[in-house]
Amino acid sequence: MQLVTQWLLPLSIHLEMLVALLEEILAAFLSKATGTAVDWVQMPGMKPGPDSVGIFAISQSCSGVAARACGLVGLEPMKIAEILKDRPSWFRDCRSLEVFTTFPTGDGGTIELVYTQVYAPTTLAPARDFWTLRYTRTLENSNLVVCERSLSGSGTGPNAASASQFVRAEMLPSGYLIRPCEGGGSIIHIVDHLNLEPWGVPEVVRPLYESSKAVAQKMTIAALRYIRQIAQETSGEVVYSLGRQPAVLRTFSQRLSRGFNDAVNGFNDDGWSLINCDGAEDVTLAINSSKNLNTSYDPVNSLAFHGGILCAKASMLLQNVPPIALIRFLREHRSEWADFNVDAYSATSLKTGSYASPGMRPMRFTGSQIIMPLGHTIEQEELLEVVRLESHPLAQEDAFMSRDIHLLQVCTGIDEHAVGACSELVFAPIDEMFPDDAVLLASGFRIIPLHSKTSDPKDTWNSNRTLDLTSSLEVGSSASQDAAAAASTSNFRSVLTIAFQFPLGSNLQDNVAAMARQYVRSVVSAVQRVAVAISPSGLSSPSEPKLSSACPEALTLARWICHGYRCHTGTELVPSDSVDGDSVLKHLWNHQDAILCCSLKSLPPVFMFANQAGLDMLETTLVALQDITLDKIFGDSARKAFSAVFSSLMNQGFAYIPAGICMSTMGRHASFEQAIAWKVLAEDESTVHCLAFSFVNWSFL
Known part of the structure; x- marks a missing residue:
């Protein structure tokens, strides 16, 4: 008892008040786990059903943030309590948990003084820590309870040197109610109720500390899922590959x-x-x-x-x-x-x-x-x-x-x-x-x-x-x-x-x-x-681009490409009845030849667009296309052929490149029967917006 006094007295707790405090914590927790002490609402998107892990709820309006879960687990109560009390094993944000002192109570229970450190999820806010009193007890109805609440006071934790990197948070009465089932297994009720001191973090990430959904996902649901995972592994239902346990x-x-x-x-x-x-x-x-x-x-x-x-x-x-x-x-x-x-x-x-x-x-x-x-x-x-x-x-x-x-x-x-x-x-x-x-x-x-x-x-x-x-x-x-x-x-x-x-x-x-x-x-x-x-x-469907009035440059560029091709070659790149409508982008995207455009704003020129055939030929995507330069796609002969016709392209506005080889981003060779290059002019027809290429009848070698 001397050790207990040493830890509890600095936190303004008198031993004669300890029993009353524990009963208060227990009653507050049970009223949340099975009662209406908190205004619970069903977790959005988590509908109960035969395939559900359990029943989940979050607080609608209360001090701090809170979440509750209830589910059936195929383990005995003492095993469940042992697992859940080892919070670092299942709560990925828990950096450490140290039990400073443990002593029994007269009713067969156990009291623990616990210091916990929790990681910050981003670089934008400091980590949190907790000083809590944890009470484990079997009730008269054989239900096992593990309840916990923060203590008043400001203990510095095991390492005072790191105290400046933590903000002291508060755990309101929380814990686990575990009910044994006659046929084996247990029904478990989990409550997590925290005050994460959100006013001490930048406003942009403050919602992370004010969200009951986040607490539910990170702690409450994670705890129940972990227990179910252990139960299935114990029963031999889970089989892993490569001989790893x-x-x-x-x-x-x-x-x-x-x-x-x-x-x-x-x-x-x-x-x-x-x-x-x-x-x-x-x-x-x-x-x-x-x-x-x-x-x-x-x-x-x-x-x-x-x-x-x-x-x-x-x-x-x-x-x-x-x-x-x-x-x-x-x-x-x-x-x-x-x-x-x-x-x-x-x-x-x-x-x-x-x-x-x-x-x-x-x-x-x-x-x-x-x-x-x-x-x-x-x-x-x-x-x-x-x-x-x-x-x-x-x-x-x-x-x-x-x-x-x-x-x-x-x-x-x-x-x-x-x-x-x-x-x-x-x-x-x-x-x-x-x-x-x-x-x-x-x-x-x-x-x-x-x-x-x-x-x-x-x-x-x-x-x-x-x-x-x-x-x-x-x-x-x-x-x-x-x-x-x-x-x-x-x-x-x-x-x-x-x-x-x-x-x-x-x-x-x-x-x-x-x-x-x-x-x-x-x-x-x-x-x-x-x-x-x-x-x-x-977003778009897999088969065609999305035409959006919020992004008119897509349609505009498609029209400029087709207009430049028609002016320079005298033929249509896409059906003539579509060049003035929104379908021009769809036809260009689905064109059988590989069509690519590169910007002349940098040297070497960098690609800015390709249709689906062009992406297939280069074995890339529209995102990665932004990092590919024109000189990287031509084989030696095609590069020489393009250099030979470049002056003609810039003077006349278009040029034909004889059959040659292109290189995909994966290092594969793709042959083409002919390539056509032309200048794409902007709306005023005096500014060269980019160069366009059409690789006819291409195929991988």
């Missing part, structure tokens, strides 16, 4: 998530410190030079890097972009935002322990990625997989050596039914042997919907529109279909957080820092282009 794979997912959270938060007591931070940078750089670097967030490994780890991170606001569709696109089309040489640098450094400057051994990424599933949760809300990126070495001496890159990847929140959940794509380079104790240097993306009641749906994203026609045409992948399915369930505002980690040699900090900053900026730029293309205003 479910618990091992689950550990990999947890380590990836934890590594990404540590990178986003950059806690001082983990060894992180900011570098070159003047407050004006769009990308934040932090370095970790701790000698026991990996023990802080990856206890499986004690490998220390000679120079440490550098992290580049950024957060940005997205509007009118379905998070589900964006994460799916990033997962399926890595070549459109990632740099293979950067992947190769990280993978090689981790594998060999040598730290050459980034890009010293250039490789050619084929654009091909093979995704090999490892396992998934029972409701498919989380996927664990190995990704193999195929490459070809450019140096002749490496011709017979495999330089493929392997990534361990976890993808969450891509289920259309996961209403309001955040979507994540987190990955780390691994050795192809994939040992259980592999070092995981996690990087990735997190997109969290902002459930703001005051957000204006008319508010539009005011970033530069660099896609032009791209933003009104389909992306050429499943992302447009995913976005159409997700648009009705996604919020119009969300916050995107990006964090990339790089191993660091002791003498390469400046080089890696420059590379990391530039790389994250290029990734941000690519994500912005993708976001515009898959936003609801840019």
Whole structure:
């Protein structure tokens, strides 16, 4: 009792009042779990039914944010309580939970003094921590209760050095009511009621701290799903591939998530410190030079890097972009935002322990990625997989050596039914042997919907529109279909957080820092282009472009292309009855020949548009097209032929290019019988807007 007094007296709690306090916490929790102490409403989009995990509700109006769940689980009450009390095992945002003291009560219960740290989900707000009193007791009706509430006071936690990076939050009476069933299993009621001190965060992300939906998805529903997952694994219903036990794979997912959270938060007591931070940078750089670097967030490994780890991170606001569709696109089309040489640098450094400057051994990424599933949760809300990126070495001496890159990847929140959940794509380079104790240097993306009641749906994203026609045409992948399915369930505002980690040699900090900053900026730029293309205003059916009065430049450019072709060649590119109507864009998009346009505003000229046949020939999408230059697509003979007719093209307005070879972005050769090039004039017919090409009867060799 002396130890209890030592901890409780500074928090203004008298031992003689303890029993009364515990009863008060218990009564308040039970009134929320089974009563009407909170005005509960059904969780939007989570309708109960035979296939439902359980019944979910969120608070309609109360102090703080609250969520409630009820469901049937095939485990005994004591086992459920044991699992749920170990909050870091299932609550991915929980950094640590430490029980400072435990002592029994006269009624057979247990009292615990608990200190908990919770990660911040973005780089835009500080993390939260809690001091709570937890009471575990079996009631007279054999129901097991675990209830918890914050204590008054301001204890600094186990590490006073990190206290400045946390904001003290409050847990109102919350917990678990577990009722045993006669035939086995249990019925569990879960209540999470928090005050996350939202006024201490920037207004743009304040909805994250005021949303009961977010609490429901991150904590309440996650807890019930985790318990059901463990129950099914215990019963042998879950079968995983590659001979890995479910618990091992689950550990990999947890380590990836934890590594990404540590990178986003950059806690001082983990060894992180900011570098070159003047407050004006769009990308934040932090370095970790701790000698026991990996023990802080990856206890499986004690490998220390000679120079440490550098992290580049950024957060940005997205509007009118379905998070589900964006994460799916990033997962399926890595070549459109990632740099293979950067992947190769990280993978090689981790594998060999040598730290050459980034890009010293250039490789050619084929654009091909093979995704090999490892396992998934029972409701498919989380996927664990190995990704193999195929490459070809450019140096002749490496011709017979495999330089493929392997990534361990976890993808969450891509289920259309996961209403309001955040979507994540987190990955780390691994050795192809994939040992259980592999070092995981996690990087990735997190997109969290902002459930703001005051957000204006008319508010539009005011970033530069660099896609032009791209933003009104389909992306050429499943992302447009995913976005159409997700648009009705996604919020119009969300916050995107990006964090990339790089191993660091002791003498390469400046080089890696420059590379990391530039790389994250290029990734941000690519994500912005993708976001515009898959936003609801840019969605279309798979078969034809969407004609939108909100984006007239698409139709305008199509008319200019066809008008220039008619003026210079004397023939029609599309049926004559469509050149003055909206169908001109549809006919141009579906034209059998590959039609491409490149801008002359930069040298070498960069492509700005291609129809579906053009995208097929280059094996790319409208988004990635923005990074392809004219000189990259021609083979040697075709390049010489184009150079020979270029003067004629600029003087006469058009030219014919004889049969030749084009190169796709995947390195494949495509032959064409003839190509026609012509100038596309703007409305005033005195300004050259771009050059257009039509590759006739093309086919892959």
